[in-house]
Amino acid sequence: MPNPKDPVDKKIILSGMRPTGKLHLGHWTGALENWVALQNDGGYSNFHLIADYHALTTNLDTSHIYEYSIDMVLDWLAAGIDPEHSPVFRQSQVKEHTELHLIFSMLITKSRLERNPTLKEQVRDLDLGPISYGYLGYPVLQAADILLYKGEIVPVGDDQLSHIEITREIARDFNRQYGNVFPEPEPKLTKFARLPGLDGKKMSKSLNNAILLSDSPEDVKKKMKKAVTDPQKIRKGDPGRPDVCLVFTYHKKFNAAEEQEIRRGCESGQLGCVDCKMRAAERINEFLDPFRERRKHYEGKPEEVKKILKNGEEHARTVAQRTMNEVHQTMKIG
Ligand code: SF4
Numbered sequence: 001m002p003n004p005k006d007p008v009d010k011k012i013i014l015s016g017m018r019p020t021g022k023l024h025l026g027h028w029t030g031a032l033e034n035w036v037a038l039q040n041d042g043g044y045s046n047f048h049l050i051a052d053y054h055a056l057t058t059n060l061d062t063s064h065i066y067e068y069s070i071d072m073v074l075d076w077l078a079a080g081i082d083p084e085h086s087p088v089f090r091q092s093q094v095k096e097h098t099e100l101h102l103i104f105s106m107l108i109t110k111s112r113l114e115r116n117p118t119l120k121e122q123v124r125d126l127d128l129g130p131i132s133y134g135y136l137g138y139p140v141l142q143a144a145d146i147l148l149y150k151g152e153i154v155p156v157g158d159d160q161l162s163h164i165e166i167t168r169e170i171a172r173d174f175n176r177q178y179g180n181v182f183p184e185p186e187p188k189l190t191k192f193a194r195l196p197g198l199d200g201k202k203m204s205k206s207l208n209n210a211i212l213l214s215d216s217p218e219d220v221k222k223k224m225k226k227a228v229t230d231p232q233k234i235r236k237g238d239p240g241r242p243d244v245c246l247v248f249t250y251h252k253k254f255n256a257a258e259e260q261e262i263r264r265g266c267e268s269g270q271l272g273c274v275d276c277k278m279r280a281a282e283r284i285n286e287f288l289d290p291f292r293e294r295r296k297h298y299e300g301k302p303e304e305v306k307k308i309l310k311n312g313e314e315h316a317r318t319v320a321q322r323t324m325n326e327v328h329q330t331m332k333i334g
Contacts, residue, residue: 013038014151014185016049016091019069024210025284026203028079029195029253034155034188036080046086047149047316048076053091053098054142057135058126073305075213078295087312091145094313096320100144103327105137107173108166113137118162143167147182148320155188179330181323195253198227200246214295217285224250224281229273236272247273247280255283 015035017023023032038044050069056062073088081088091097113119113136123131134141139162146154146167154164164187171182196202197209204210211223227247233240242248242263251262258279265271298305328334 010045013046013153014146016051018051018055021068021071023075032079048088050090078291083308087315089312089316101141139163139166143170221281224277237269239269240266242266250280
C-alpha cells in the first residue's frame with residue numbers, strides 16, 4: 001500500500017540494513033545516499049527495513065540488537081530519511097515476514113541456494129565453517145522482505161544482484177504455481193558504491209578504519225590524520241600520485257569543487273599530505289554538520305524515535321497483512 005500521503009502510481013522501493021549500530025561514510029555512499037535521493041525524487045514510495053532477523057544468520061547474540069537498531073534509525077534520520085514518507089520498521093515486529101518466508105522456502109531448492117555466488121564468497125571470505133539452515137536460506141527471507149510490500153525496485157550494491165535474481169525467480173514461481181500476486185523487482189545499482197576505509201581496506205567499524213556519521217569534527221580530523229596516502233610522497237615537495245591516494249578518493253566524493261586544484265597541488269608537490277588531509281576533513285565535516293544537527297534533535301527525544309518506529313511498524317503491518325490475505329486467497333488456504 002503506498003503511503004496515503006503519496007499518489008498511488010509511485011513505484012515501491014524496499015531497502016534495508018542489518019542493525020549493526022552506528023553507521024559510517026561507507027554506508028552513506030553505498031546505500032543511504034541513494035535512499036535519500038530516491039525519497040526526495042518524489043516518484044517512489046520507500047519502505048526501510050531494520051533486518052534484525054537477518055542479523056541472526058551470522059550472530060546469535062541479541063543482547064545489543066535493540067540498541068543497535070535505535071542507533072541505526074538515528075543515523076537514517078540524521079541522513080535525511082523522512083519517516084512521514086518513508087516508514088522505518090523492524091522486521092521482527094511484522095510477523096508476516098516469517099510466514100511468507102516459510103511459503104517461499106517451499107518454492108526453491110537447496111541446490112539453487114547453494115549455487116548462490118554471494119554465499120560462496122562469504123563462506124570463503126568470512127571463514128564461516130559449517131553454515132546454518134537460516135544462513136543458507138537468507139535470500140529467501142530477503143525475497144519475503146521485498147515481495148511482502150510488492151517492492152518493484154531494490155537499491156543494492158553489485159554484491160547483492162544474485163539475491164535479487166533469487167527474489168525474481170521466487171516471484172515468478174509463485175505466480176506460475178498459484179496466480180499473479182507478486183511483481184518481479186528490479187535492482188537499482190548505486191552510483192558511487194564503495195568508499196574505502198582510512199587504511200584502504202573495506203570501510204568497517206570492526207577494522208577501526210571508519211568515519212562514523214555521528215563522529216565529532218575533532219574525531220574526523222584525528223582519524224583523517226591516520227589515512228594512508230601515496231607511499232611515494234614522503235614529504236611536502238615530493239610529487240604525488242592522487243589516483244593511487246585514498247585521501248584523493250575522499251576529495252573526489254566530498255570536495256568535488258577543489259578536486260582539480262588538489263590534483264595539481266599533489267602532482268606538483270606544492271601541496272603537502274598533512275594540509276591535504278585537513279582540507280578533506282574540513283569538507284567532510286561540512287558535509288556531516290547537518291547530520292549532526294538532526295541527530296542531536298532526535299537523540300534528545302527518544303520517545304519521538306520510538307513513536308517513529310511504532311508508526312512505521314503499523315504502516316508496514318497493514319501492507320504486509322493485505323499482501324498475506326491476497327496470498328492466502330490465491331493459494332486457497334486460510
Ligand atoms: S597530497 Fe593529498 S592527494 Fe597527494 S598524496 Fe598527499 S594526501 Fe594524497
